[in-house]
Amino acid sequence: MNFAYDFDWSVLWRDPYGVMLIKGLGMTIFLGISAWIIAMAVGIAVGTLRITKYRLLRMLGTAYVEVFRNIPLLVQMFFWFYAGPMLFGETLSRQINRLDGLAIYVSIIGLGLYTASRIAEHLRAGFASISKDQYHAVLSTGMTQVQMYRCVIIPYALRLTIPPLTTEFLTVFKNTSIVMTIGVAELTFQSYQIDAETFHGLEATTGAMLIYLLLGMTVVKFMDLVEKKYKIQGLMGR
Amino acid sequence: MFDVIGRNFVFLMGGLLTTFELAVLALAGGIGLGMLVGLARLSKNPWIYYPITAYVNLLRNIPLILVIFWFYFVMPIIIGEAMAPFPAAVIAFIIFEATYFGEIFRAGYQTISKDLTAAAFSTGMTYAQTARYILIPIAFKRMAPSLITQSIVTFQDTSLAFVIGLTELVRRSSIVDNMEVRSIELYGFAAFVYFIVCYTGSQISLYYENKAREVNLI
Numbered sequence: 001m002n003f004a005y006d007f008d009w010s011v012l013w014r015d016p017y018g019v020m021l022i023k024g025l026g027m028t029i030f031l032g033i034s035a036w037i038i039a040m041a042v043g044i045a046v047g048t049l050r051i052t053k054y055r056l057l058r059m060l061g062t063a064y065v066e067v068f069r070n071i072p073l074l075v076q077m078f079f080w081f082y083a084g085p086m087l088f089g090e091t092l093s094r095q096i097n098r099l100d101g102l103a104i105y106v107s108i109i110g111l112g113l114y115t116a117s118r119i120a121e122h123l124r125a126g127f128a129s130i131s132k133d134q135y136h137a138v139l140s141t142g143m144t145q146v147q148m149y150r151c152v153i154i155p156y157a158l159r160l161t162i163p164p165l166t167t168e169f170l171t172v173f174k175n176t177s178i179v180m181t182i183g184v185a186e187l188t189f190q191s192y193q194i195d196a197e198t199f200h201g202l203e204a205t206t207g208a209m210l211i212y213l214l215l216g217m218t219v220v221k222f223m224d225l226v227e228k229k230y231k232i233q234g235l236m237g238r
Numbered sequence: 239m240f241d242v243i244g245r246n247f248v249f250l251m252g253g254l255l256t257t258f259e260l261a262v263l264a265l266a267g268g269i270g271l272g273m274l275v276g277l278a279r280l281s282k283n284p285w286i287y288y289p290i291t292a293y294v295n296l297l298r299n300i301p302l303i304l305v306i307f308w309f310y311f312v313m314p315i316i317i318g319e320a321m322a323p324f325p326a327a328v329i330a331f332i333i334f335e336a337t338y339f340g341e342i343f344r345a346g347y348q349t350i351s352k353d354l355t356a357a358a359f360s361t362g363m364t365y366a367q368t369a370r371y372i373l374i375p376i377a378f379k380r381m382a383p384s385l386i387t388q389s390i391v392t393f394q395d396t397s398l399a400f401v402i403g404l405t406e407l408v409r410r411s412s413i414v415d416n417m418e419v420r421s422i423e424l425y426g427f428a429a430f431v432y433f434i435v436c437y438t439g440s441q442i443s444l445y446y447e448n449k450a451r452e453v454n455l456i
Contacts, residue, residue, distance in 0.1 A: 005315045070436035071429045072394035075408055079429060082421035170299070177301035181401060188304050195311065202311040209300050209308065216299040 011200045012207040021204075024190030025211055031107055031186060032173040038112025039172065043119025044158075048149055050120065051127045061120065068117035073110075073178050080110045081182045107179035115172055122164040126157035159230045166223040170216055187211060242420040243427050246410075253410030254431060260327055260396045260406065265389055267332030272339025273374050279344045294337045303398050306330045310402045327399040335392050342384045346377025382450070386443035390436045397432075407431065 011017045049061030068076070081103065085093040096102065130153060138148045158165075180189035191208035195201025243250070278290035297305065309330035313321040350373060358368040378385070397408045405413070411424045418424075 066437060066440075067433065070390075070394075070433045070440065072397040072408070072432055074397045074400060075425060075429050075432060078408065078412065079421075079425040082415065083425050086422050174299075174301040177303045178398070180303065188301060188307070191304070192307060195307075201307065202315065205304055205308045205311060208304055209296075212300050212304065213296065 005202075007203065008198070008200050009203050009207075011194055011198050011203050017194050017198070017204070020190045020194060021187065021207060021211065024185060024187035024208075025215070027184065027186040028173060028176050028215070031104070031111065031176040031179065031184070034108045035111035035115060035176070036169060036172050038108065039115035039119055039168075042113060042116035043123065044154060046116060047120035047123030047127070047157075048154065050124050065117045065120050068114050069121075073114050073175060074181060076114055077107070077110045077178060077182055081106045103179070103182045103184050106182065107176070107184050111172065111175055111179070115168065115175070118168055118171075119165065122161045122168065123157055125164075126161040127153065129160060130156060156232075159232050162223070162227045162230060166220065166227070169223060170219055173215055173219065174212070240423050240427075242414065242418055242423050246414045249414065250407065250410055250427070253405060253407040256324075256404065257393075257396050257406040260324070260331065260399060260404070261393045263328045264331035264335055264392055264396065267328070268335030268339050268392065269385070271332060271336035273343050273377075275336050275340025276343025276347055276377070277369055277373070279340060280347055290340075294340055297334055297337045298341075302330075302334055302395055303401055305334045306398060306402055309333070323399065323402045323404040326402060327396075327404050331392070331396070331399075335388075335395075338388055338391075339385070342381050342388060343374075343377050345384075346381035347373050349380055350376055380450070383443045383447040386439060386446065390439040390443070393439070394432065394436060 012021065046061050046064050049057045050065070052058060084106065085096040085102075087093075088096060099105070134156075135148065135153070138152045139145075143151065176186050177188040180186060180192065183189075185193075187208050191204040192201065194204035198204075275290060275294065278286050279294065281287045281290075306327060310321070310323075310326045313326050313329065354372060354376075355368055358372050359365075363371070396406060399406055400409045400412075403409070407428055411428045415421050415424045
């Protein structure tokens with residue numbers, strides 16, 4: 001062990017580094033929540049596609065999940081960030097590239113679309129655990145197909161899938177760290193930046209780890225409350 | 239349009255080779271260490287149980303990129319000199335993935351009936367022998383689908399070694415992109431390569447899952 005290394009833990013609070021970490025945490029939380037909103041919307045849509053009675057829609061849902069699950073998030077981010085604007089043709093892509101905060105928009109959309117594929121998978125499992133009788137019962141009350149999904153099946157499946165969704169919600173915050181590679185100043189980026197300026201990356205990353213840990217614990221507590229509130233009466237609980 | 243791939247094919251495939259090398263070492267180490275972590279998570283000895291549980295819960299709550307950076311920063315302090323990206327990445331991946339594989343193995347061990355281990359002990363086998371000949375092989379077989387799924391995740395995760403400058407597939411794509419500005423083709427190609435490998439893997443996992451269900455193993 002080489003003890004010549006001079007620990008300097010003050011990089012965690014010293015000006016301007018303490019503020020950098022706090023700002024990074026703020027960006028991480030903002031990215032995580034924004035991406036989560038997109039992910040839930042798209043994930044519910046894709047998950048529902050996969051259980052409809054139309055074969056084409058089912059195939060579409062399956063293709064979405066397979067594509068987004070089998071490509072690393074980093075590659076997806078690079079594709080959306082560097083290649084994405086080019087897909088719109090030359091003149092439009094130049095305008096897009098000039099957008100302020102483009103990397104942030106790309107991060108939110110990229111992370112949201114990726115997480116949606118995972119939410120869709122969990123929801124499908126939730127749908128599968130709802131008995132066929134319930135579908136028939138809903139239809140027999142005169143509801144249409146759309147009403148059946150919107151008012152009964154989707155809310156019920158969502159409540160059933162809260163535990164795996166908790167894990168996903170935690171994962172979103174962890175995955176936000178990947179967008180440092182396209183230059184978004186979230187928590188991991190800031191801790192790396194502190195290393196570049198002070199050569200005390202070990203202290204900075206250790207500090208960032210503790211912040212992620214606290215964030216994770218907060219999310220778990222929050223989801224516990226959600227789970228209690230939306231518990232389905234009469235089913236096995238913890 | 240795709241001539242940029244053709245011209246740089248050897249360079250890009252060299253990156254894929256690095257990706258595979260890292261993935262194989264990370265998996266061998268991660269699964270090997272994971273077997274022991276899983277056992278430790280069921281240990282009745284508090285000196286084993288609590289430290290290992292803390293290690294697992296800590297790493298599972300932290301993004302992999304940060305773990306890679308941390309090891310990249312801490313290794314020079316331990317060995318006293320700068321460390322190349324590849325060995326640093328291998329160490330970070332083994333220690334990180336072992337926590338995920340450990341939880342899979344723990345679930346696998348918990349499916350094994352107490353009678354079976356009691357029978358093993360009654361024949362005079364030691365704990366180590368029971369683990370080696372009974373617990374690990376059975377858990378391995380029952381958890382095959384989850385292990386394959388996690389292996390695919392690990393394979394995808396190796397792309398994150400990009401951040402400490404390892405020239406694997408994504409890093410090499412970005413190097414070529416910086417020179418030729420052909421982002422659609424290059425990142426599309428990288429995505430395609432990952433998709434082929436991972437999709438094949440997930441179909442194999444599905445096959446084992448269905449087979450296990452048929453013979454009623456699960």
